[in-house]
Amino acid sequence: MAVSITDKISYKRLVSAGNDELWLEDINVAAGTKIELATATGDIDTGDQLTMASAFQKVFMANGANLKVADFINTRLTHTALTAAHARGDILTQASSAASMIVDHTNTAKTLTYGYTTTGTWDFSNSVTGSGAGTAFTPTGQAGMLTHTALATAHAADDVLTQATSSATMTVTATDATKTHTYGTITAGTWNTTNAVTGSGSGTGFTPTAVSVRPPVWYDWTVEPGGTSGAMPAKAYLVAVYRGRLVLAGNPLYPNQWFMAKVADPFNWLYGTNDPMSAVAGNNADAGQCPDIIRTLISFHDDYLIFGGTSTIWILRGDPVAGGSLDNLSDTTGIFGSNSWCFDDARNLYFWGSGGIYEIKSDFSGIRNLTEMVLPDIINDEAADPSTHRITMGYDKKRHGIVVAITVLATGVNSNYFYSFKTEGFYPESYPSECGSYSMLYYDANDTDYADLLVGCKNGYIRKFLTSAKDDDIGATDQAISSYATYPITPLSSDMDQNGKLTELVFDLAGGASGGDAGDTDGMTYELYSGDDAETVLEDIVDGATAFTSGTLSGTGRKNKIRPRMRGAFMGLKIYNSTASETWAINRVLYGTRKAGRVR
Amino acid sequence: MGDQQGTLRYSESWKGEIMAGTYYAALAQAQSWGAGAKVVPYGGTNTGIKYKAVPPPGGIRGGGGGGGGGGNSAYASLLANFQKREAAALASNEAREAEVRGTYDEIIGQGQGAFRTAGLADIEEAKTKAVGAGTQQLISSGMYGTTTAASLPVQAENQAARSRLKLEDLIQQRTNTAKLGKAAFVERISEPYPDYNILMQAAAAGASA
Numbered sequence: 140m141a142v143s144i145t146d147k148i149s150y151k152r153l154v155s156a157g158n159d160e161l162w163l164e165d166i167n168v169a170a171g172t173k174i175e176l177a178t179a180t181g182d183i184d185t186g187d188q189l190t191m192a193s194a195f196q197k198v199f200m201a202n203g204a205n206l207k208v209a210d211f212i213n214t215r216l217t218h219t220a221l222t223a224a225h226a227r228g229d230i231l232t233q234a235s236s237a238a239s240m241i242v243d244h245t246n247t248a249k250t251l252t253y254g255y256t257t258t259g260t261w262d263f264s265n266s267v268t269g270s271g272a273g274t275a276f277t278p279t280g281q282a283g284m285l286t287h288t289a290l291a292t293a294h295a296a297d298d299v300l301t302q303a304t305s306s307a308t309m310t311v312t313a314t315d316a317t318k319t320h321t322y323g324t325i326t327a328g329t330w331n332t333t334n335a336v337t338g339s340g341s342g343t344g345f346t347p348t349a350v351s352v353r354p355p356v357w358y359d360w361t362v363e364p365g366g367t368s369g370a371m372p373a374k375a376y377l378v379a380v381y382r383g384r385l386v387l388a389g390n391p392l393y394p395n396q397w398f399m400a401k402v403a404d405p406f407n408w409l410y411g412t413n414d415p416m417s418a419v420a421g422n423n424a425d426a427g428q429c430p431d432i433i434r435t436l437i438s439f440h441d442d443y444l445i446f447g448g449t450s451t452i453w454i455l456r457g458d459p460v461a462g463g464s465l466d467n468l469s470d471t472t473g474i475f476g477s478n479s480w481c482f483d484d485a486r487n488l489y490f491w492g493s494g495g496i497y498e499i500k501s502d503f504s505g506i507r508n509l510t511e512m513v514l515p516d517i518i519n520d521e522a523a524d525p526s527t528h529r530i531t532m533g534y535d536k537k538r539h540g541i542v543v544a545i546t547v548l549a550t551g552v553n554s555n556y557f558y559s560f561k562t563e564g565f566y567p568e569s570y571p572s573e574c575g576s577y578s579m580l581y582y583d584a585n586d587t588d589y590a591d592l593l594v595g596c597k598n599g600y601i602r603k604f605l606t607s608a609k610d611d612d613i614g615a616t617d618q619a620i621s622s623y624a625t626y627p628i629t630p631l632s633s634d635m636d637q638n639g640k641l642t643e644l645v646f647d648l649a650g651g652a653s654g655g656d657a658g659d660t661d662g663m664t665y666e667l668y669s670g671d672d673a674e675t676v677l678e679d680i681v682d683g684a685t686a687f688t689s690g691t692l693s694g695t696g697r698k699n700k701i702r703p704r705m706r707g708a709f710m711g712l713k714i715y716n717s718t719a720s721e722t723w724a725i726n727r728v729l730y731g732t733r734k735a736g737r738v739r
Numbered sequence: 740m741g742d743q744q745g746t747l748r749y750s751e752s753w754k755g756e757i758m759a760g761t762y763y764a765a766l767a768q769a770q771s772w773g774a775g776a777k778v779v780p781y782g783g784t785n786t787g788i789k790y791k792a793v794p795p796p797g798g799i800r801g802g803g804g805g806g807g808g809g810g811n812s813a814y815a816s817l818l819a820n821f822q823k824r825e826a827a828a829l830a831s832n833e834a835r836e837a838e839v840r841g842t843y844d845e846i847i848g849q850g851q852g853a854f855r856t857a858g859l860a861d862i863e864e865a866k867t868k869a870v871g872a873g874t875q876q877l878i879s880s881g882m883y884g885t886t887t888a889a890s891l892p893v894q895a896e897n898q899a900a901r902s903r904l905k906l907e908d909l910i911q912q913r914t915n916t917a918k919l920g921k922a923a924f925v926e927r928i929s930e931p932y933p934d935y936n937i938l939m940q941a942a943a944a945g946a947s948a
Contacts, residue, residue, distance in 0.1 A: 411890035413897060421885025426878045453881075465881030 225273030294342030447474025551575030669707030
């Protein structure tokens with residue numbers, strides 16, 4: 140007997156913000172396809188700091204005074220202002236239609252009720268009653284979205300759309316930039332994908348290709364009306380989720396304060412109740428001491444929440460109202476910014492701190508400065524300032540390393556590092572300013588083609604590192620990648636303070652035989668330097684001084700022997716390629732020397 | 740002697756002979772005269788004993804007085820002795836009743852005093868300790884700078900309020916127990932009817948002596 144198994148998977152959507160717009164992955168169309176949540180356009184300021192957190196099938200956004208919610212699970216019913224709002228958890232039932240909903244949230248004006256529809260289809264004729272003390276109402280509208288081919292002219296806000304035959308009507312709220320999705324409030328009838336739709340304004344008529352009565356809805360993140368749910372901070376720039384609580388921080392008026400909503404209730408901010416799930420607020424300091432300013436919130440599952448300050452790091456374990464503890468991790472380093480950290484596969488935390496790039500082991504056995512010995516002056520060299528720079532970090536699972544991007548906010552000019560887990564070394568790199576990183580995320584997409592480290596770039600595109608690409612995609616054109624490697628400065632003699640002569644040099648380029656299974660390298664250029672001391676040689680390379688000799692190699696495999704006859708105490712070798720559409724790799728460099736007298 | 744209660748009763752009890760079987764009439768007359776009035780046999784035999792009511796020594800209530808009379812001196816002495824003993828017993832019982840009532844009242848009154856004060860003091864001390872212990876715990880766990888610390892006094896006061904209510908309830912229970920005891924005591928107080936059989940037998944014995 141054949142067994143039929145239907146996979147059940149959870150669907151992930153990538154939500155991104157840029158250009159004051161919110162875009163979400165429309166998996167109903169295809170993985171990786173983004174559509175604009177048009178109702179959010181202009182409601183956020185991506186020129187200001189913005190952070191997002193995902194919880195309860197919603198996206199919560201902290202963008203200063205713009206505290207917003209993009210809700211992907213609830214239905215929104217519109218009605219006249221209620222005397223008493225329906226409480227969270229109440230069950231709404233409509234007469235005749237038997238539609239039913241679990242209430243999640245009501246707006247401040249008590250004219251919009253959001254909830255999860257469990258059964259039935261709502262209509263606009265029959266009364267809705269609740270299981271609690273909320274006022275009964277008859278819905279006047281329901282959030283909806285019509286999908287269609289691109290319109291020549293979009294329908295404007297407040298236009299009324301009417302569908303032939305079904306007589307369904309919708310009041311338009313917004314149309315996305317591609318003019319393929321119209322959001323609004325359905326006010327009558329049942330929409331279909333058969334009949335034509337016309338608008339009361341100048342928008343182009345269309346026939347819907349898809350109808351949604353539960354589109355993503357966008358609304359202000361507020362407390363429940365009625366005065367018993369406390370008050371949210373007026374502003375916040377940091378948001379995280381920890382143990383079912385939404386956490387906010389970064390209020391400019393109270394930069395050292397953090398705020399947590401009630402467990403599993405992002406709309407209740409009433410502090411100090413005698414309830415282990417109560418909302419709570421606090422700061423990070425020993426008793427009697429001044430707290431540090433909070434720059435980042437880092438939550439790790441329900442295990443702990445790290446507060447990164449300007450010069451301290453604190454860790455909260457457990458729940459702050461029910462037996463949790465707050466301990467200091469570091470008094471000497473803070474964390475640069477809200478995105479200046481990432482976790483690797485082993486749950487180790489990496490962050491840009493006051494003295495460089497740090498690692499905190501998953502067992503909190505210590506904080507290690509990774510750049511202390513190899514890049515001791517990285518802080519001064521980069522001179523990053525939180526008011527002008529953004530530092531983002533991301534774990535590249537495919538390439539086994541951490542990408543650290545330091546970007547000038549105004550121009551996109553950047554200076555970056557790739558920390559390799561294989562070599563435990565730092566590789567400096569920079570991208571075209573169009574590709575300057577403003578955000579990074581390893582997106583574990585359902586479709587593996589899109590599961591990668593994503594970089595949100597200055598010009599509004601989301602990019603990823605592609606091994607097969609040989610140039611950077613900066614938009615309309617591609618830009619060549621300039622890459623180089625400098626070999627360690629090498630003494631030319633085994634005796635102390637003795638000159639040597641470089642008699643032969645052999646390069647072994649990657650690719651084996653040309654055209655075989657192994658990937659073939661493109662060409663490269665080499666430059667040789669010599670000097671009486673190592674630092675002079677290195678300085679010449681860095682300063683771009685005239686090399687002793689240089690050459691260009693092409694093809695794969697072992698190249699012909701080069702006889703440079705270069706004399707000196709130390710030698711330096713730089714290899715590079717700046718040609719468009721080329722990449723290069725080298726297996727090894729062989730060299731031979733002989734003594735050449737004392738250093739004078 | 741003036742008639743205090745009514746001509747008929749007075750004249751019958753004072754002047755005339757009351758036939759046997761009119762003991763209760765004489766008793767009623769004596770009761771109407773109040774404390775000190777007596778019913779005395781003054782003649783007849785066995786089943787034909789005659790009774791008459793004798794006014795109290797100080798006279799009938801509301802004025803007038805009058806004295807009793809009749810009967811032989813031995814009976815009178817016995818009666819006087821009986822009355823004296825009865826009065827003494829009554830006084831003693833009344834004194835004991837007053838003492839017991841006073842004891843109950845004292846017990847009832849204690850609920851308003853030191854017990855309540857001590858109980859409230861204990862509650863306040865426990866509240867202070869709870870706030871202190873909770874604060875120390877929060878400091879140890881690093882949570883001193885949170886609203887949890889600020890809510891400790893509120894939680895402690897809520898608990899103290901419940902404790903105060905329990906204290907009041909306890910005081911009320913004890914008071915009610917005392918009141919119920921007093922009520923039971925009062926309920927048990929009885930004033931038995933005098934055993935006139937003994938008196939009649941004594942009078943009869945005196946008359947035949």
